[in-house]
Structure formats: C-alpha cells, structure tokens
Amino acid sequence: MCNNYASHVPASQIADAFSQTAFPLRFDGGAIPNIEPNDDIKIGDTASIVTWDEGPLLTSMRWSWRSPQGRPVFNFRSDGRDFSNTARCLIPASAFYEFTDAEPGQNRKTKWSFSMVGDSWFWITGIVKDGGWAMLTTEPGPDVSPYHDRQIVVLPPPAGLDWLTLKGPATEILTPSSAGSLHVVKAFP
Numbered sequence: 237m238c239n240n241y242a243s244h245v246p247a248s249q250i251a252d253a254f255s256q257t258a259f260p261l262r263f264d265g266g267a268i269p270n271i272e273p274n275d276d277i278k279i280g281d282t283a284s285i286v287t288w289d290e291g292p293l294l295t296s297m298r299w300s301w302r303s304p305q306g307r308p309v310f311n312f313r314s315d316g317r318d319f320s321n322t323a324r325c326l327i328p329a330s331a332f333y334e335f336t337d338a339e340p341g342q343n344r345k346t347k348w349s350f351s352m353v354g355d356s357w358f359w360i361t362g363i364v365k366d367g368g369w370a371m372l373t374t375e376p377g378p379d380v381s382p383y384h385d386r387q388i389v390v391l392p393p394p395a396g397l398d399w400l401t402l403k404g405p406a407t408e409i410l411t412p413s414s415a416g417s418l419h420v421v422k423a424f425p
Contacts, residue, residue: 238332238360238371238388239310242349243283244273245328245357247294250284253393254292261286264295279310285362285369286326288400297325301368312363314372314389314410319402323364326396327371330357333423334383347423348383352390353416359396361389361410377412379420387412 247268251261263269269284277283279300286292300308335345352358361372373386380387389410391399399409 238334238373239279240347241277241327241332241360242273242275242330243271243277243328243357244275244330245271247271247284249357250286250294250328253396257397259291259397261292261294262289264293269294279308284328285364286328286396286400287364288324292326292397292400297364298368300370301366309365309368309370311373311386311388312370313386314361314374314406317406319363319406319410324400324402325362325364325369326391326399327360327362327369328357329360329390332360332388332390334380336383344424349421349423350380350418352392353419355392357393359391359393359399361391361399372410374410375412377417378415379413379418383420390418 247263254261271284280298282296282298284294284296286294300310303309331349331351334348334350336348338345362369363372371388374389376384376387390413398404
C-alpha cells in the first residue's frame with residue numbers, strides 16, 4: 237500500500253483551492269509557510285496537511301499513529317466505514333508511489349509514480365488520530381489495479397472541501413479513481 241509520496245505544492249497553491257469558497261485557508265502559526273518540495277515523504281515523516289478547525293487549516297503533522305500493538309498506522313481502509321465523527325484531513329500531493337516485484341536482473345522493487353491527469357497536484361484523503369494522520373484506501377481503480385490490490389483515495393483540488401465538511405455521503409467521495417484519471421510512469425529502476 238502507499239508508503240511513499242511526493243509533494244511539490246506551495247502553500248499559496250493550497251490556499252487557492254479554497255479561495256472560491258466561503259472558507260479561506262488559514263495557516264497554523266498565522267503566516268503562510270514555505271513548504272519545501274519533497275519527492276520522498278515516508279511513513280513517520282512530518283508533512284503538511286489540511287485539517288478542519290472552524291474552516292480549513294494548513295498544519296504539519298506526523299504521517300502515522302501507533303496501533304495498540306505498537307505498529308504504525310499509515311493507511312486506513314475506508315470501505316463501509318462512517319467518518320462523520322472523525323477528524324478528517326487532506327494531504328496535498330504531486331504523486332504517490334506503488335512498488336511491484338523487481339524486474340529481471342534488478343535487485344530493487346520497481347517503483348511506479350502515479351499523478352493526476354490534467355492537474356499538477358491532488359488531495360489524498362485522510363484521517364487524524366493521536367497526533368498523526370493516515371491515508372484512506374479503497375478498492376483499486378483500473379489505473380492502479382495492475383500495480384496493487386488497493387489504492388489511496390485521491391481527489392482533484394476543487395473536491396477537497398467536500399471531504400473536510402462531508403458534503404455528501406462519504407461513499408460518493410471515497411471511491412476508486414476512474415480509468416484514465418491517473419498518469420503512471422516507472423520511477424525506477
């Protein structure tokens with residue numbers, strides 16, 4: 237499952253996603269932060285997310301929380317769950333990665349990069365718990381299914397507020413990506 241992603245989304249671009257709504261983006265600490273581009277955000281890293289606190293709030297938080305067994309929870313199944321009483325978040329991303337078996341003659345797994353067709357960035361849906369956040373997963377769409385049996389839930393920038401406010405049923409928001417909506421390229425080897 238997704239355990240690595242990239243984000244090249246400046247705070248000003250994240251703010252633009254909310255500029256045409258009744259809820260302008262606020263920034264933790266007040267001032268607009270400088271978010272450094274990062275191609276390699278991994279489980280346990282601190283990254284920028286948008287939460288809801290009387291409106292969208294850009295903040296930084298650790299990717300994962302600890303399960304009762306002590307393992308990190310970094311992905312969370314969305315299928316059949318009610319998220320109306322959870323702290324929801326949006327993770328701004330430029331790409332997410334999935335890994336398949338190593339190709340013949342290679343030692344490392346093959347890394348595949350998924351980006352959204354027609355947009356330079358997108359949201360990954362998530363939830364917040366115990367000072368950390370996890371990405372929500374669903375059944376894979378046709379672009380992801382050749383690479384993995386699950387996929388993270390991705391939304392185009394204008395749809396982010398729908399998840400934060402649960403405008404409409406979660407079952408309509410937390411769906412697999414449609415065919416042709418994700419651009420897939422081999423990242424390595």
